[in-house]
Amino acid sequence: MIVLDEQLLSYGLRQHVLQWYRGTVIDITQLRPGTVIRDEAIPLLLRAARRPTFVTINVADFWQRMSPEARFCIVCVAVPHTRALEVSALVRPLFTLGPFRTQNQRLGKMVRISQRQVQYYTTADRRVQRLDWPRA
Numbered sequence: 001m002i003v004l005d006e007q008l009l010s011y012g013l014r015q016h017v018l019q020w021y022r023g024t025v026i027d028i029t030q031l032r033p034g035t036v037i038r039d040e041a042i043p044l045l046l047r048a049a050r051r052p053t054f055v056t057i058n059v060a061d062f063w064q065r066m067s068p069e070a071r072f073c074i075v076c077v078a079v080p081h082t083r084a085l086e087v088s089a090l091v092r093p094l095f096t097l098g099p100f101r102t103q104n105q106r107l108g109k110m111v112r113i114s115q116r117q118v119q120y121y122t123t124a125d126r127r128v129q130r131l132d133w134p135r136a
Contacts, residue, residue, distance in 0.1 A: 001049060001103075002091075003028055005056035006037060008084060016088035021095075023103075028054070046072040051103045055091055057084055063112045068123045073106035078114040094118060097131060 001024045004013055009027050017025045028037055031045040039061045046052050052072045056062055059076040066074065075094065077087045090113050097118065100106050108123040118131040 001026065001052045003031065003046065003049065003052045003054045005054065005058060007058060007081065008055070008087060011084045013084070013088055017091070020088075020092050043069060051107060053103070053106050055087065057081060057087065059112060063110065066110065068108050068110040068121060070108040070123050073109050073111065075111045075113060078112060093133065
C-alpha cells in the first residue's frame with residue numbers, strides 16, 4: 001500500500017502512481033477522514049495500516065526527525081511543491097532497488113530521494129546509507 005501525504009492530493013499523483021503500482025494507493029486523509037492530520041499523528045495512522053509506504057515532499061518534518069518503525073516505510077522526495085508532479089517518476093525506480101523492491105524490504109526504513117541520490121536509515125541502524133542513482 002502506498003499512502004500519499006495530503007499535500008500531494010491536488011496534483012493528481014494517485015492516478016500517476018496507479019499506472020505503475022499494482023497495490024492500493026490512498027491518501028493519508030482516508031486513514032482518518034474528516035479531520036486535520038498533523039505530521040505528529042502520521043506514524044500512529046501508518047501503524048494501523050497494513051505495511052504502508054508513506055510518500056511525502058515534506059522532507060524537513062520527516063527526514064532525520066522521525067524514527068523509522070518496522071511496521072511502515074516513509075519516503076521523503078526532495079522536490080519543491082512546484083515540482084510535485086515528479087514524485088511518481090522518482091518513487092517508481094526506487095522500488096526497483098534491492099533494499100526497496102518489496103513491501104517487506106521497505107518496512108522499517110526512512111528514505112530520502114533526490115535527483116541524484118537515495119539515502120536511507122533503518123530501525124536497526126540510524127547511520128545514513130547512500131545509493132547513487134543516475135537520473136536522466
